[in-house]
Amino acid sequence: MKRTNYAGLIDESYLEQTVTLQGWVQKRRDLGGLIFVDLRDREGIVQLAFSAEFGQDALAVAEKMRTEYVIEIEGVVKSRAAGAVNDHLKSGKIEVQVKSAQILSEAKTTPFYIEDGINVSDELRLKYRYLDLRRPEMQKNLRIRSKITAATHEFLDNNGFIDIETPYLAKSTPEGARDYLVPSRVYPGAFYALPQSPQLFKQLLMGAGFDRYYQVARAFRDEDLRGDRQPEFTQLDVEMSFMSQAEIMDLVNHWVAAIMKKTVDFDLNIAEIPTLEWADAMARFGTDKPDLRFGMELQDLTALMADSEFGVFANAVQNGGQVKAIVVPGAASHFSRKDIDKMAQYIERFGAKGLAWLKITDEGITGPIAKFLTTKAADLLAQTGAQTGDLLLFAADQASVVAQTLDALRRMTAKEMKLIDESKWAFAWITNWPLFEYQPEEDRWISAHHPFTMPNEADLPLMATTEGAHKAHAQSYDLVLNGYELGSGSIRIHRMEIQEQMLSALGFTKQAAQDAFGFLLEGMEFGFPPMGGIALGLDRLAMLLAGRDNIREVIAFPKNSKGTEPMTEAPTTVAKAQLAELNLIAPAYSDIDAPNMAEE
Amino acid sequence: MKRTNYAGLIDESYLEQTVTLQGWVQKRRDLGGLIFVDLRDREGIVQLAFSAEFGQDALAVAEKMRTEYVIEIEGVVKSRAAGAVNDHLKSGKIEVQVKSAQILSEAKTTPFYIEDGINVSDELRLKYRYLDLRRPEMQKNLRIRSKITAATHEFLDNNGFIDIETPYLAKSTPEGARDYLVPSRVYPGAFYALPQSPQLFKQLLMGAGFDRYYQVARAFRDEDLRGDRQPEFTQLDVEMSFMSQAEIMDLVNHWVAAIMKKTVDFDLNIAEIPTLEWADAMARFGTDKPDLRFGMELQDLTALMADSEFGVFANAVQNGGQVKAIVVPGAASHFSRKDIDKMAQYIERFGAKGLAWLKITDEGITGPIAKFLTTKAADLLAQTGAQTGDLLLFAADQASVVAQTLDALRRMTAKEMKLIDESKWAFAWITNWPLFEYQPEEDRWISAHHPFTMPNEADLPLMATTEGAHKAHAQSYDLVLNGYELGSGSIRIHRMEIQEQMLSALGFTKQAAQDAFGFLLEGMEFGFPPMGGIALGLDRLAMLLAGRDNIREVIAFPKNSKGTEPMTEAPTTVAKAQLAELNLIAPAYSDIDAPNMAEE
Missing domain, CATH: 2.40.50.140 (Nucleic acid-binding proteins)
Known part of the structure; x- marks a missing residue:
């Protein structure tokens, strides 16, 4: 029927x-x-x-x-x-x-009820994903995701973008995360790599004159997993020729507005999307992806505290560091000493050595360090605008420690105090990024975005030397929503000599640059146009629009936190004949208890 | 500016x-x-x-x-x-x-002109693909492809289909082509497999109640390559619950009509798309993907030739074979003896032992075998409708040899005689397929489509035994365009006991069935709906609509006939550290001259 x-x-x-x-x-x-x-x-x-x-x-x-x-x-x-x-x-x-x-x-009794808000393990939900997905909230999540892609296709198809597929069996390249490899059967010892992004291919498509490209593209990174990472993820990937950063940002704004309208029926006012320079975002929020649904900006007290009687503050300034604070409105009576101790413990991960704080009462400032700040109290209150009943949280250290500490405390306390307007969609552009950033763990300079990012025109002379290049800023622009990085975009290098300078500043020899990116460098000698683009993370966008806090909730068949898929139990052992055909020797899998792998 | x-x-x-x-x-x-x-x-x-x-x-x-x-x-x-x-x-x-x-x-001198119809090797075009793609005909090809996906998204989004992504890092399963494997870093000896299709996942999505799913999905098969095969290819993949074969075919017709309108501005008359039963297509055209742009159907002369004086014909019938012929209009004077010898040589690949032929002249039938057929000449001309000036080509052998031989000769001679109306778009549905087919090379029975295809309702009792199952027919339906298989669809098995019978008839033990498809079999015990779907091959469809004869012409960065990508030279050797992290031992790649691999 x-x-x-x-x-x-x-x-x-x-x-x-x-x-x-x-x-x-x-x-x-x-x-x-x-x-x-x-x-x-x-x-x-x-x-x-x-x-x-x-x-x-x-x-x-x-x-x-x-x-x-x-x-x-x-x-x-x-x-x-x-x-x-x-x-x-x-x-x-x-x-x-x-x-x-x-x-x-007919149906057996299901291992959990088909209803919203069930309280069962993620592992059980993933093992019986076809049942989990029957639940209305999961149906809604995946339909929001589908509406995002539908709005994307509609908007981009109608704006002259050409949907072009790039290879998934691609070349392993350095600079980036760990590749997933695919052994070649025909060429023993050779491997394809699953792409970490379509970046190089889309630049080549601009070189090929397509002018406007897009793709809903899967990308792959063999990284250690965490809540918002999956081995494979999806990018809404666009690239345009002959357009300035401002023109690209404007077009992306209209695209995102189309998505917001179609998915959550929200009328995004493009004119109200703020643009913050990277340095400004770092100074005001301690992060390059500030959540602008609430205030509580970082207050710079470095000048005020340079001669503070509180040694921790004075020393921080003396050592070239900063003293900054956030004001948590009405939080003085909310957080106990024990709560604050917990915060202090939490921020140790950023290198913070303790957490200085003050409560503002009718009697003025109180707390363990109040006695050192009596002479500064008036200026402090005037500068921070703290009111009776507020809590002041300080960080005094090197800039990066201060930024990470206060960013975390800002978000944590705002959430706890319910100061975040959950109905808001706070988009922001972050621009004028550094071209490079220093990686202390590896003691080397890496690209802040990727090695194909165009320096600011004014900084091109700096590129002649490695030291100069490390000081340059980039024509890059990230789109942020509610404190999450939605997408990362930039104008790309389209001239070989700048690309060579960039790779050289990353430590590539001429030969290494040729081996890894020779095809791109050669391409640039045949007339590449100025170009730029962006990739929005579909998983994260869907998660936010669905109001969830884990991307697994908006992926039909995600991997668990250990990279396995509990329903099919992938990855699995394979027939010996398959490995023999690939000329591979792999360790005996029988040592591992496969089904247990899937348990969290 | x-x-x-x-x-x-x-x-x-x-x-x-x-x-x-x-x-x-x-x-x-x-x-x-x-x-x-x-x-x-x-x-x-x-x-x-x-x-x-x-x-x-x-x-x-x-x-x-x-x-x-x-x-x-x-x-x-x-x-x-x-x-x-x-x-x-x-x-x-x-x-x-x-x-x-x-x-x-600026630009160096390009290795070939940026213009249509260049006469350079495919290898050079692929090495400088970004230049090759600048050529107007390649721009047009990829834009036709983009229009197909745009029309697909528009039509399916507006018809209640939900765009759902399924994993590319999936599980290796038997039955099908060779898998591409992806070694797991976390679980030494375990592998993901790149999916050969989203088949099982989309069935599970129907089990999850999404009702209408679609995906523009990449699929991967590590097969030996040829002109119309690539290691990765793209399927326009749909699945629907609670719909009959006729309802699904009707919906696909409307979808394809939307594609034809948007890409080549052609008004497809859905009512005129013929449906042929598989047996009928095989009898009339010798193939399950007949090119209906022209006639020249196979004429069955088995009864007429059972007592032929020409021993080849009589013996074929006596051995349980067939005698069939095609009439090539006006071809009597076109093909020389030498041309026909070449055809005879060509059809040897199908097992044909020689090519019998007749020319119809004003004097009647002529040719080497004419003298054996004098008594049959009148009946032969009456039955085949052959006219003066026509060429008759015969095949007399087992049914499969006759079918392959005359299918090849029909297409070959029609092309040579310019009897094919190149302006036509000849769609056809092929239905009522056998559920199984015998594979002589492997001496076993395999699924004619795949192991999840639903038998005809009337044939369900046959499924109880392996011998019976091999005689069953399937609720499957292929869409054919101009002699190419565009897509393969079927109603799927949604009940565990039928799926178990199917796997058993394929030779799976209970344990092997559980190991490979246990998650699907278990899913079916929790209330799976009746379902069916189809996957259209995007590459082939784009190739046909662009009027090309190789899918490489409609893929931005295809692999060459050896599975390599001459621009990036993928697959390549990788750093030893990468293999060490994967616990893999691979042969020394240095024994192989990598750049030469890419040459045709």
């Missing part, structure tokens, strides 16, 4: 109509001679009523129905009795009196 | 307007004090005119311009002199008199 309607969309406008429905039994109540079944499909739930009066055979079928059976029915839409109306359902005013019914599939 | 127009789109409607253009120098003619430059962008070409009168500085810049330089100009659109009009260009009636100009990038 052909379905006439989705169950969840039937309402009183269908009264007296005969409908054919298919879906799952959400629940069943047998009142003896009268059976009610909640029928669920992807659009929601409708109540079915079975009785001898409505359909004798159908009643007999309903007696056999159990939760999660797949059924098909034909019936007539009728009003519910006044007392039986359910205002929480679109279909809550009606029921379908069933004339005929059929069971299409 | 912000571009105001694409060069190729300017025509006389822009007269006297000032335009800013960017693009590549297609060619340059210096007439001394007057320089003409053809400026090319992705939309086409416009003529620029430089002179002291129009712009003194611009003229000086134009003197430095060379082919493939990237330039930016501002100028005024003016009529060309009457004698200088070029009717082949949209912009052929106008030129842009340049006021100011700038060189954005």
Whole structure:
């Protein structure tokens, strides 16, 4: 029988109509001679009523129905009795009196209920992902994701962008995260690499004159996993020729506005999206991805505290560091000494040595360090604007420690104090990034974005030397939403000599540069246009628009935190013949208890 | 400067307007004090005119311009002199008199001309793919491909389909082609596999209640390559719940019509798309993907020739084989004895032992075997409808040899005789396939489509035994266009017991079935809906709509026939440290001369 309607969309406008429905039994109540079944499909739930009066055979079928059976029915839409109306359902005013019914599939008892807000382990949810995805909140999450891509295709297709696929079996290149490798069967000892992004290919497509490229592209990074990372993830990837940074940002704004409208029906006011220079963002928020849904900006007290009686402050300034603070409004009485101790412990990870704080009371500043700051109290209150009842949290250290510490405390305390307007969509552009950043762990300079980022025009003379290059700033622009980096964009280098300077400043010899990127360098000698682009992270965007805090909630079949997929148990051992064909010797997998791998 | 127009789109409607253009120098003619430059962008070409009168500085810049330089100009659109009009260009009636100009990038001499129809090796084109893609025909090919996906997204998004991504790091499963493997760093000896299709995942998504899924999905097969195969390829993949085969075919028809309209502006008449049963297609055309742009159907002469004096025919019938023929209209005088000998040699690959033929002349049938057929001549001409001037080509052998032979000869001779209407788009559905087919090379029965294909309802009782199952037919339906298989679809098995019977008939033990597909079998116990779908091959569809004969022409960065990518030279050797991290031992790659690998 052909379905006439989705169950969840039937309402009183269908009264007296005969409908054919298919879906799952959400629940069943047998009142003896009268059976009610909640029928669920992807659009929601409708109540079915079975009785001898409505359909004798159908009643007999309903007696056999159990939760999660797949059924098909034909019936007539009728009003519910006044007392039986359910205002929480679109279909809550009606029921379908069933004339005929059929069971299409039976079902065992499911390992968890098919409903929102279940309290079961992620591992169980992933093992039975096809059941987990039946739950309305997961249906909604994946449909929001689908709407993002639909809006993206619609907007970009209508704005002259050409959807071009780039290879997934690509070349392993240095600079970046660890590659996933794919052994070649034909060339023993040779490997393809799964791409970490389509970056080089899209630049070559600009070199090929396509002018406007886009792709919803999978990317792969073999990194250590954490909550918002997956071995594979999806980029909404665009590239344009002959456009300035400002023109690209404007176009992306319109694209994002189209997404916001289609997914969450939000009218994004593009004119209100702020642009912060990177240095400004770092100074005011301690991070390059500030959450602008709330204030609590970092207050620079370095000058004020240079001669502080509190040695920690004075010493920090003397050592070339900073003293900064945030004001947590109304938090003086909220946080106990113990709470603050916990914060102090938390920020040790950033290198902070203790947490100085003050509470503002009617009596003035109080707390362990108050006695050292009596002479500064008036200036401190004036400069920070702290009011009675507020909590002041300080960081005094090198700039990077101060920034990380106060960024963390700002977000943590704002959340705890419910100072974040969860209904806001706070977009921001961060521009004028450093071209390089120093990596202390590896004691070397790496690209702040990637090695193909164009320096500022004014900084091009700096590129002649490695030391100069490390001081240059970049034509790059990141899009931030609610404290998350949504996307990272830049104008690209399109001239070989600048690209060579860039690679040289990264420590590449001429030969190493040729080996890794020779095809790109040569391409640039054949007339490459000025170009720029951006890639938005689809997983993160979907997570934010769905109001979730883990990207696994918006991916149909994600890997768990150990990189395995508990349903299929991938990765798995493979037949010896497969490895032999690849000329590979791999360790014996039998030493490892495969199913246990999947447990968290 | 912000571009105001694409060069190729300017025509006389822009007269006297000032335009800013960017693009590549297609060619340059210096007439001394007057320089003409053809400026090319992705939309086409416009003529620029430089002179002291129009712009003194611009003229000086134009003197430095060379082919493939990237330039930016501002100028005024003016009529060309009457004698200088070029009717082949949209912009052929106008030129842009340049006021100011700038060189954005210089270019070396390119290894081939940036123009259509170049005669250089595929290898050179792939090595400099970014130049090859500048050529208008390649621009057009990739834009047709982009229009197919745009039409697909638009149609499916508007018809309730949810775009859901499935993993590329998946599980290796038996039954199918060879997998590409991806070693796991975290689990030594374990491997992900790149998916050969999203088949199982999309079935699980139907089990999850999404009702309508689609994905533009990359798929991977490590097979030996040939003209229309690539290691990675793209499927337009859809799956639907609760729909019959007829309903699915109808929906796909509308989708394909939307694609045809958007890409080649063709109004596809859905009602005229024929549906052929598989057995009928095999009988009439000798193939399951008949080219219906022309007739020349296979004529079954088995009954007529059972008692033929020509021993080859009589023996074939006696041995349980067939005698069939095609009539090639007007070909009697076209093919020489030598041509026919070549055909005979060609069909040896199908097991054909010689090629019997007749020419129809005013004197009747002629040719080496004519003397054996004198008594049959009248019946033969009556049955085949052969006319004076026609050529009759025969095959007499087992059914599969006859089918392959006459399919090949039908296509070959029709092409040679120009009997194919190249303007036609001949779609057809092929239905009612066998569920299994016997694989003589491996001496075993394999799935004609894949192991998840639903048998015909009437054949379900056959599934109880292996022998019975091998006789069953399937609810499967392939879409054919101009003799190519565009897509392969089927209703899927949604009940565990049928799936177990299917795997058993393929030779899986219970344990092997559990190991490979346990998650799917278990899923089916939790209430899976009836479902079906199809995957259309994007590469092949784009190739056909672009009028090309190799899918490499519609892929931006394809692999060559040896599976390498000549531009980046992937696959390549990788750092030893990378292999060590993966716990892999691979053969020394240095034994192989890497650059040579890429040569054809």
